[in-house]
Structure formats: C-alpha cells, structure tokens
Amino acid sequence: xxxxxxxxxxxxxxxxxxxxxxxxxxxxxxxxxxxxxxxxxxxxxxxxxxxxxxxxxxxxxxxxxxxxxxxxxxxxxxxxxxxxxxxxxxxxxxxxxxxxxxxxxxxxxxxxxxxxxxxxxxxxxxxxxxxxxxxxxxxxxxxxxxxxxxxxxxxxxxxxxxxxxxxxxxxxxxxxxxxxxxxxxxxxxxxxxxxxxxxxxxxxxxxxxxxxxxxxxxxxxxxxxxxxxxxxxxxxxxxxxxxxxxxxxxxxxxxxxxxxxxxxxxxxxxxxxxxxxxxxxxxxxxxxxxxxxxxxxxxxxxxxxxxx
Amino acid sequence: xxxxxxxxxxxxxxxxxxxxxxxxxxxxxxxxxxxxxxxxxxxxxxxxxxxxxxxxxxxxxxxxxxxxxxxxxxxxxxxxxxxxxxxxxxxxxxxxxxxxxxxxxxxxxxxxxxxxxxxxxxxxxxxxxxxxxxxxxxxxxxxxxxxxxxxxxxxxxxxxxxxxxxxxxxxxxxxxxxxxxx
Numbered sequence: 001x002x003x004x005x006x007x008x009x010x011x012x013x014x015x016x017x018x019x020x021x022x023x024x025x026x027x028x029x030x031x032x033x034x035x036x037x038x039x040x041x042x043x044x045x046x047x048x049x050x051x052x053x054x055x056x057x058x059x060x061x062x063x064x065x066x067x068x069x070x071x072x073x074x075x076x077x078x079x080x081x082x083x084x085x086x087x088x089x090x091x092x093x094x095x096x097x098x099x100x101x102x103x104x105x106x107x108x109x110x111x112x113x114x115x116x117x118x119x120x121x122x123x124x125x126x127x128x129x130x131x132x133x134x135x136x137x138x139x140x141x142x143x144x145x146x147x148x149x150x151x152x153x154x155x156x157x158x159x160x161x162x163x164x165x166x167x168x169x170x171x172x173x174x175x176x177x178x179x180x181x182x183x184x185x186x187x188x189x190x191x192x193x194x195x196x197x198x199x200x201x202x203x204x205x206x207x208x209x210x211x212x213x214x215x216x217x218x219x220x221x222x223x224x225x226x227x228x229x230x231x232x233x234x235x236x237x238x239x240x241x242x243x244x245x246x247x248x249x250x251x252x253x254x255x256x257x258x259x260x261x262x263x264x265x266x267x268x269x270x271x272x273x274x275x276x277x278x279x280x281x282x283x284x285x286x287x288x289x290x291x292x293x294x295x296x297x298x299x300x301x302x303x304x305x306x307x308x
Numbered sequence: 309x310x311x312x313x314x315x316x317x318x319x320x321x322x323x324x325x326x327x328x329x330x331x332x333x334x335x336x337x338x339x340x341x342x343x344x345x346x347x348x349x350x351x352x353x354x355x356x357x358x359x360x361x362x363x364x365x366x367x368x369x370x371x372x373x374x375x376x377x378x379x380x381x382x383x384x385x386x387x388x389x390x391x392x393x394x395x396x397x398x399x400x401x402x403x404x405x406x407x408x409x410x411x412x413x414x415x416x417x418x419x420x421x422x423x424x425x426x427x428x429x430x431x432x433x434x435x436x437x438x439x440x441x442x443x444x445x446x447x448x449x450x451x452x453x454x455x456x457x458x459x460x461x462x463x464x465x466x467x468x469x470x471x472x473x474x475x476x477x478x479x480x481x482x483x484x485x486x487x488x489x490x
Contacts, residue, residue: 003406005422008387010449011380012426017433018380019373021445140463272470 059084059095063111067267068222070288075221081203089193091115094178096196102220103202105283108133110176112191133198136173174198209298209305217298217305219244221290224254225283229300230271244290245297245304252295254284264288311374318366326359333375337382343451344386344402354389358382379450405448408476425488432482436475443468444475
C-alpha cells in the first residue's frame with residue numbers, strides 16, 4: 001500500500017509538468033521527421049573545417065573547465081587530446097572541444113555559438129534542440145541522451161553540450177546530431193544540419209586493478225568502474241571508503257568534499273543491476289582528469305586492488 | 309475542435325463541449341481510469357464523473373492544458389472510487405505500478421503527510437531534465453506501459469526500464485533526504 005500512497009501523492013504534481021509530459025506522446029511523428037531533415041540537410045549543406053592554427057590549445061577553455069575542473073584543460077593540451085573541430089550551418093557553429101574514450105565510457109564536450117545577427121541572442125537550449133548520439137548506420141546510441149547536458153556560461157552567448165556515454169561499442173561509427181526536442185512542433189531547429197562524427201576508439205589508457213579475490217576495478221583519466229564489486233558513490237554527508245593509490249604513497253580520497261587536500265571529487269556515479277544478459281556494473285565519474293601513470297592501485301575499504 | 313474552443317464552450321455552458329471532450333479525450337481517459345480501477349464499467353463511471361466535475365469546475369478555473377486537467381480529475385476520481393472498493397481486488401496495472409513505486413520508498417524514516425509528499429515530488433521533478441521528467445510522469449502518472457513509452461520515444465524497452473530504475477533510485481534518495489517514510 002505504500003507504493004499506492006506515493007501514487008496518490010502524485011495527484012498533487014504541478015499541472016505544467018503533466019502538460020509537458022504529454023507533448024512527446026502527442027506528436028511522435030514530428031520527431032521522426034525532424035531527424036530525417038537533419039540527415040538530408042547534413043548531406044548537402046554542412047561545412048566542416050579544422051582550426052589548424054589552434055594547435056593543441058582549446059578554442060573554448062571555459063567550456064571544458066565547466067565540466068572538467070582543475071588542471072584538466074592543460075592536461076588535454078599536454079596529452080594532445082584537444083580536438084578543435086568546427087562544424088557550422090548558416091547561423092551557428094559547434095566546436096568539438098575534446099573527446100575522451102577509454103573503451104567503456106566517453107566524455108565529449110561541444111560548444112555551440114551564434115555566428116550572425118540572425119541567430120538568436122539566446123542560444124538554443126536542450127528544451128528546443130537536443131544533441132543525440134546516433135550510430136552512423138542507424139539508431140540512437142542507447143542511454144546517450146541520458147548523459148547529455150546543456151548549460152550556458154555567465155556573460156557568454158556560447159553554450160556547452162556535454163556527453164557522458166557508457167558501455168560503448170568502440171568499433172561502430174557514431175555521430176552527434178541535433179534534433180528538435182520532442183513536442184517543439186512549431187519551432188525551427190537552430191542547429192539543424194550539423195552532424196559531428198564521433199570516433200569512440202579508445203584514446204586514453206585504462207589501469208586494470210585486481211584484488212587477491214579476483215575483483216577488478218578499471219581506472220581511466222575520467223572514470224573508474226567495476227563489474228565485480230559495487231562502487232558506492234560517497235554522498236556529500238557521508239564518508240568515502242574509496243582511495244586511488246598513488247606512486248608517491250599519498251592516496252587520493254574519492255569524495256564529494258572539494259576542500260580535501262588529497263581528494264578527487266566525483267561528478268556522479270551509478271550502479272545497474274544485472275539484467276537481460278547484462279552484467280551488473282558500477283561506475284564513478286571524476287570531475288577532474290587524472291594522469292593514471294601516477295597511480296598504482298585502488299583501495300576500497302580494507303581491500304587493495306593492485307594495478308596489473 | 310481544439311482545446312481552446314472546447315474550453316470556451318464549457319465556460320459558456322454549451323453542452324456540445326461534453327461531446328467534444330468525449331471525442332477528443334474519451335479513449336485516453338477511459339484507459340487511464342482502467343489502469344487504476346481494472347474494469348471497464350468502473351472506468352466508464354469514473355470517466356463520466358470526470359466529465360461532470362470538469363464541466364462544473366472549468367468555468368471557475370480555466371485550465372492551461374485540457375487533457376492534463378481532465379486526467380488529473382480522472383485520477384483523483386479513480387482513487388476516490390478505490391477507497392470505496394478496498395475489499396475488492398485492485399487492478400493488475402495498479403499492483404504493478406505500486407510495486408515499482410515501492411522501490412522508491414526508504415526504510416525506517418518518519419511518516420509523511422500527502423501534501424508534503426507532493427511538495428517533495430514536485431521538487432524532485434523540477435530538478436529532472438524534461439525528457440526524464442516526461443518518462444517518469446508518463447509511466448507513473450498517466451500509467452503508460454513500458455512498451456508504449458518505448459514506441460513513443462523511439463527507443464528500446466531496455467532503455468526505458470534502465471532509466472526508470474535510475475529515476476526510482478533518485479526518488480528514493482530524495483525521499484530519504486527529506487526524512488520521509490510512507
């Protein structure tokens with residue numbers, strides 16, 4: 001009966017949410033048409049250039065800093081992981097800032113900005129035009145939209161699109177498309193026609209750390225994950241029991257407390273139970289990139305996982 | 309006839325509004341009522357009561373979105389009818405939805421008033437991206453099936469299930485944070 005009480009309490013939900021929730025259901029065909037439009041226009045009208053003179057410096061370092069803090073931007077430059085690829089339609093430009101893939105997850109950071117006076121002074125946001133990762137040979141990458149976010153920087157017309165993708169299929173070509181958000185039937189898609197190829201081939205190393213009981217934790221510059229143990233993401237009010245072991249002997253505590261001298265702040269984490277032929281999986285995403293050559297293992301509680 | 313015209317007819321007391329509501333939304337309301345009540349005759353009674361309540365109330369409070377407004381009345385009415393049918397078997401759909409929502413309920417926390425719970429739910433929904441909010445509400449408010457959601461959103465049922473699982477987990481965290489037990 002408790003679940004029913006919760007269902008009853010939902011009667012008090014704000015009516016505007018109820019109305020918004022119906023929009024995709026009411027107009028499913030609109031969404032499909034807009035995707036077709038994106039593909040067809042992409043073939044004819046897209047200009048793609050590479051900003052050759054930008055070298056390994058980020059075009060919009062503030063975009064990257066919004067998602068990956070600390071020395072992450074500099075690390076991307078040092079490791080030659082800056083993309084600086086530019087894709088445009090008549091009114092907007094999207095810069096692919098960086099793409100990190102460790103074969104399991106990927107971080108993709110894009111910046112969208114208006115090119116001329118006709119473009120809206122307010123950049124389109126995720127309510128109107130959402131970025132979707134699709135397989136080039138058809139179909140949306142499962143779960144990709146769940147990990148995307150759009151945000152505006154204060155005092156700037158540019159907006160960032162951030163993808164955090166999990167359970168990749170690195171061998172299968174993908175691309176980011178921008179489609180109208182479901183239900184925006186009478187709106188124009190300002191980013192229509194912009195299609196960004198995404199190569200998910202791993203471009204960063206992963207450290208495999210193993211315990212004596214054969215538990216394995218994988219650590220890459222931007223995340224750690226395991227299919228053998230549940231990595232409990234420490235809550236802001238709780239105490240973390242996850243430490244990344246450094247070669248210099250000073251462990252890095254994975255904790256939401258950003259004031260820690262030797263701490264690494266997560267940007268999020270998740271755990272999925274085994275289902276439908278899939279193993280259980282847990283993951284913690286980092287807010288700051290780490291250089292995994294500085295690390296020799298992971299400690300969770302009293303269990304040590306040594307890098308192989 | 310569009311929603312604005314139907315609402316205008318209601319406000320002016322024109323009974324053609326009832327036929328227009330039935331034509332536009334009768335099927336969906338019947339299905340929503342069936343989700344909670346489990347049999348066609350109760351659902352029909354619930355929908356009839358919804359028309360009557362809407363007909364009376366719409367003149368004093370013009371709704372921004374007609375179907376959401378009608379569905380809300382329908383849902384209230386359905387739960388009211390359930391209160392009178394306690395001894396009877398609940399619908400299979402309601403049992404399924406109830407079981408899923410119970411995964412969001414934390415243990416060992418103080419009891420909560422329904423109004424406070426609604427506030428917390430609104431707060432939880434406000435923090436969600438529109439797509440996730442829509443999926444949550446279409447499942448747990450409008451009672452749509454996983455298959456229907458997957459078809460409407462052009463994705464696999466597995467993705468919907470995974471997303472709902474994560475949303476229930478997030479809701480549980482939110483309820484725990486607010487110290488709520490049901």
